[in-house]
Amino acid sequence: MSSSESDGVDEAVEEWFDEEFDNIVNSLVDVQAKKPKRRAYIERDREQGHNLLWNDYFKENPTYQPEMFRRRFRMNKPLFLRIVDALTNEVPYFQQRRNAHRRYGLSTLQKCTAAIRMLAYDQSGDTYDEYLRLGESTALLCLDIFTNAIIQLFGDEYLRRPTADDLQRLLDIGELRGFPGMVGSIDCMHWE
Structure with a gap:
């Protein structure tokens, strides 16, 4: 076998080896990516x-x-x-x-x-x-x-929804606290 033929065979084997190696690495990475990761346990007492x-x-x-x-x-x-x-x-x-x-x-x-x-x-x-x-x-x-x-x-x-008794109770509480006629306030929205 001549040196040029030997170089061609070596290149072909190296190329085949690189492809196989890449395929194996990629398949391992894919398997690891699909595996659920275990969380580290923290002893919280x-x-x-x-x-x-x-x-x-x-x-x-x-x-x-x-x-x-x-x-x-x-x-x-x-x-x-x-x-x-x-x-x-x-x-x-x-x-x-x-x-x-x-x-x-x-x-x-x-x-x-x-x-x-x-x-x-x-x-x-x-x-x-x-x-x-x-x-x-x-x-x-x-x-x-x-x-x-x-x-x-x-x-x-x-x-x-508040009943008539609920509304009256809230009005009475509001009046005692100095807010006559006010039923309630939630985030600046007032009930009528």
């Missing part, structure tokens, strides 16, 4: 999140008084606890369970607090991670299930 929340707002002598609770949750504590109780009893997602490692998951208080604060303050799902100890995807799931459950559990009672 959920129990500590629950304990902080409990000590700050719910124990016998909480760190923050009822006025601060109302300001931060945009509702009074008895109403919040009524919602928590209804969700715990009626919606399985809000019932605290043990996981496969026999550790408790997030408490109902943590889930409800995340959902209510995201609604009240229009903040993202990861805002309360450091305090409540739940990740963004969990917080968003809490919000979704929370809003659907509230509509299901309380919709007939509260998500309706």
Whole structure:
């Protein structure tokens, strides 16, 4: 075989090898791209999140008084606890369970607090991670299930047009507070 024939064979083999190599690399990249990526597990110490929340707002002598609770949750504590109780009893997602490692998951208080604060303050799902100890995807799931459950559990009672008695009560409250004739104000929209 002459040197030119040998060079031609070498070039052909190299070209074939490069094509095969590229095909193998591309198929591996495609398989990796289609594989779901595992998220890194973050130990959030959920129990500590629950304990902080409990000590700050719910124990016998909480760190923050009822006025601060109302300001931060945009509702009074008895109403919040009524919602928590209804969700715990009626919606399985809000019932605290043990996981496969026999550790408790997030408490109902943590889930409800995340959902209510995201609604009240229009903040993202990861805002309360450091305090409540739940990740963004969990917080968003809490919000979704929370809003659907509230509509299901309380919709007939509260998500309706005000009755004549409701309107009169609101007018009386407004008058006591120095706003006669005002029924309510929601985002600068007034009811007639």
